[in-house]
Amino acid sequence: xxxxxxxxxxxxxxxxxxxxxxxxxxxxxxxxxxxxxxxxxxxxxxxxxxxxxxxxxxxxxxxxxxxxxxxxxxxxxxxxxxxxxxxxxxxxxxxxxxxxxxxxxxxxxxxxxxx
Amino acid sequence: xxxxxxxxxxxxxxxxxxxxxxxxxxxxxxxxxxxxxxxxxxxxxxxxxxxxxxxxxxxxxxxxxxxxxxxxxxxxxxxxxxxxxxxxxxxxxxxxxxxxxxxxxxxxxxxxx
Numbered sequence: 001x002x003x004x005x006x007x008x009x010x011x012x013x014x015x016x017x018x019x020x021x022x023x024x025x026x027x028x029x030x031x032x033x034x035x036x037x038x039x040x041x042x043x044x045x046x047x048x049x050x051x052x053x054x055x056x057x058x059x060x061x062x063x064x065x066x067x068x069x070x071x072x073x074x075x076x077x078x079x080x081x082x083x084x085x086x087x088x089x090x091x092x093x094x095x096x097x098x099x100x101x102x103x104x105x106x107x108x109x110x111x112x113x114x115x
Numbered sequence: 116x117x118x119x120x121x122x123x124x125x126x127x128x129x130x131x132x133x134x135x136x137x138x139x140x141x142x143x144x145x146x147x148x149x150x151x152x153x154x155x156x157x158x159x160x161x162x163x164x165x166x167x168x169x170x171x172x173x174x175x176x177x178x179x180x181x182x183x184x185x186x187x188x189x190x191x192x193x194x195x196x197x198x199x200x201x202x203x204x205x206x207x208x209x210x211x212x213x214x215x216x217x218x219x220x221x222x223x224x225x226x227x228x
Contacts, residue, residue: 004158033215042121042204042218043159056215091158095214103149104216106158 002027004094004107005074012113013082021077021110025094032075033104034067037089049075082114118142119207121219128226134192136222138205141186145207147214150179150190153202153221162203163190195226 005024013019025032030051035043048056049069060067064082069075079086089111093104121138128134138148149164165172165179165188172179178191192199202223206216 035216035218040220042119042220043216045215045217048215059215093158093216103161103164104214106151106160108156108158 004092004105006090006092006107006110008110009108010111010113012115014115015083016081019079019082019086019112019114021079021090021092021112022074023077023092023094023107024074025092026096026105029094029096029105031095032069033093033095034075034077035091035093037091037109039088043091046077079112082112084114087112087114117220118217119205119219121205121222123222124220125223126225128192128195128224130195130197130226130228132195132226134195134199134224134226135189136203136205136224137187137189138207138219139185139187140207140217142207142209142217143186144209145217146209147207148179148181148188149206149208149216150177151204151206151218153204159204192224195224197226197228200224200226 032049034046037043045059047060047067064080066078089109091109093106095104119140150162151159152162153159163174163177167183176193181188202221204221205219208214
């Protein structure tokens with residue numbers, strides 16, 4: 001059973017470009033969480049999604065950031081008009097069920113560098 | 116604001132020693148406290164977790180101690196090994212937040228031979 005997959009692993013964008021980060025959860029998992037890790041910081045929750053639904057986006061910046069988890073295909077975190085402060089590692093985690101204390105399995109992350 | 120405070124920021128322990136990392140929280144709604152281990156270039160991996168209905172949980176060389184009244188919990192790594200060198204994150208969550216994890220800032224552990 002493959003783990004959580006994220007791609008690309010590394011992404012370089014110039015200021016003003018768009019960044020698209022993809023996350024394929026583990027097989028059988030229908031809950032996806034996105035976290036951002038800034039240098040020397042812990043991981044910060046961004047958004048929690050179930051298939052076709054955003055459940056909690058309280059950690060998402062109000063502008064330029066959006067996320068989706070369509071019925072088919074991976075979850076996408078989209079950052080429009082990137083700025084240098086967006087440079088970070090972005091991790092997604094998946095869980096089979098959110099109603100109980102299930103482990104969140106993390107992917108290897110996408111390291112975004114904004115030039 | 117940082118909902119989970121973690122200390123120390125870095126820790127150096129000799130092989131065979133005990134590594135201790137502490138965390139504190141404010142939100143009394145938190146009811147699940149996992150610890151994650153992260154190696155460079157990798158995603159975090161669950162190490163051990165505890166719920167507040169017990170004061171201690173042990174798995175191999177790793178032990179979580181939990182003090183509900185003080186709102187503190189700690190990770191003890193017994194007989195620390197060089198392979199334990201990694202960054203450790205405590206976290207806290209509750210069903211009210213959909214189990215989104217609130218992480219501490221992490222502790223960089225180095226175990227010297």
